[in-house]
Amino acid sequence: MDGTILVADDDRTIRTVLTQALTRAGCKVHATSSLVTLMRWVEEGKGDLVISDVMMPDGNGLESLPRIAELRPGLPVIVISAQNTIMTAIQAAEAEAFDYLPKPFDLPDLMKRAAKALEVKRRANPAPSTAKAPSELGAPQEDLPLVGRTPAMQTLYRLVARVMNTDLPVLITGESGTGKSLIARAIHDFSDRRSLPFVVVSASDLATMEGPAAVISKARNGSILFDEVGDLDEEAQARIVRMLDSFTDNAPRIMATSQANLSAKMESGAFRQDLFYRLGGVTISVPSLRERVDDIPLLAEFFLSKAERDGLSARRFTGEAMDLVRAYSWPGNVRQLENTIRRLIVTSPEEEITRMEVETVLGNQPAMEPLQGGGEGEKLSSSVAKHLRRYFDLHGGVLPPPGLYQRILKEVEGPLIEIALDAVGGNQAKCADLLGINRNTLRKKINDLDIQVTRRRKLM
DSSP states (O other): OOSEEEEEOSOHHHHHHHHHHHHHTTOEEEEESOHHHHHHHHHTTOOSEEEEESEETTEETGGGHHHHHHHSTTOOEEEEESOOBHHHHHHHHHTTOSEEEESSEEHHHHHHHHHHHHHHHHHOOOOOOOOOOGGGSOSOGGGOOOBOOSHHHHHHHHHHHHHTTSOOOEEEEOOTTSOHHHHHHHHHHTSTTTTSOEEEEOGGGGSSTTHHHHHHHHHTTSEEEETTGGGOOHHHHHHHHHHHHTOOTTOOEEEEEESSOHHHHHHHTSSOHHHHHHHOSEEEEOOOGGGOGGGHHHHHHHHHHHHHHTTOOOOEEOHHHHHHHHHSOOTTHHHHHHHHHHHHHHHOSSSEEOHHHHHHHHTTSOSSOOOBOSSTTOBHHHHHHHHHHHHHHTTTTSOOOSOHHHHHHHHHHHHHHHHHHHHTTTOHHHHHHHHTSOHHHHHHHHHHTTOOOOOOOEEO
């Protein structure tokens, strides 16, 4: 990797680490804590790539992107930010940033993206920019509860930003309460169609032959969302197919949500194959809350602030209370979390919400969702039972070799520990806490199962 990289961040540690890493990779680096200095370097023609923080002491890095594009067409900019909301990703995409990474970021990942940016710049033909200033993007970020710094949410943000202004149909999948409809609304509200209607279609809207025509008339050239499309009957699915086949130029944007596994439904004959492929131009999978536990404190803080803005009393969680909130499985996902927090705000007599109060409220709710296997609605235990029956059948009436119990446990423990370690970046203390076992026990299992542990460096 070679080239000159301009780094702008008010955090000295980040500037130092990036300078050292990029220099070792063969690049020249100019680093500054000032946006004014960065813009001067850009005006002087310095740099083949810019890596800039958003919130700087003397300005906003995102708001400088249109000016950078004007001064130096084709100069790639990678935005890094501790503001871990979907709005940051959308603003970066709208302002035509080359890429966006949240803080804390994975250093090797940033290095790969920087190398790609430099390579793209060498091949690119500079073109006039049509970048929009972030101030033109509409709703403020505090009105969007799509917050999260976990890799799963950051991947989702980047995908939303990329598909926002395309005409591709979008299928949004995920469990109930994860915010599928909210993602669809964000795609519409921050797209070029934002001034046009956003129409949510349910089964009742498709109950008659005239229903689809009424939907199209209402949507005009805006966006149509088929909510929980997997629950529609065969006749409603057929009407959607005929509706989509009738579209010409200037048709509305099509989106759909589903908590059901449409692939499984299609294979079983419960969902039309032609509709499945018409809806699946881009599939966005919204992670469950238990898949992004580190986002729970951010979401809790958001809901506490939102409730205060709505006129409820100011509240905060004690450390022990928040630990319990994080440990809960949240089968109802973000919607359940918000409802629970509002209930705690109303019922808590003191400013601090205690662990005992959280235990009381959560005590009457399901503690764990049923683990799912490969089939539609199938519990993990049922899936395992099928596998074990097949294992016995393959022995043709002869019993398997002795020691089956330990062999089966090893088959389950291995992938469970490997996936858990990957989820916590190789941190064995966190992994032991996640699994609910002693750290020494975890270390012994890692050795016994010959599991390779790789620590991923995180830059704060």
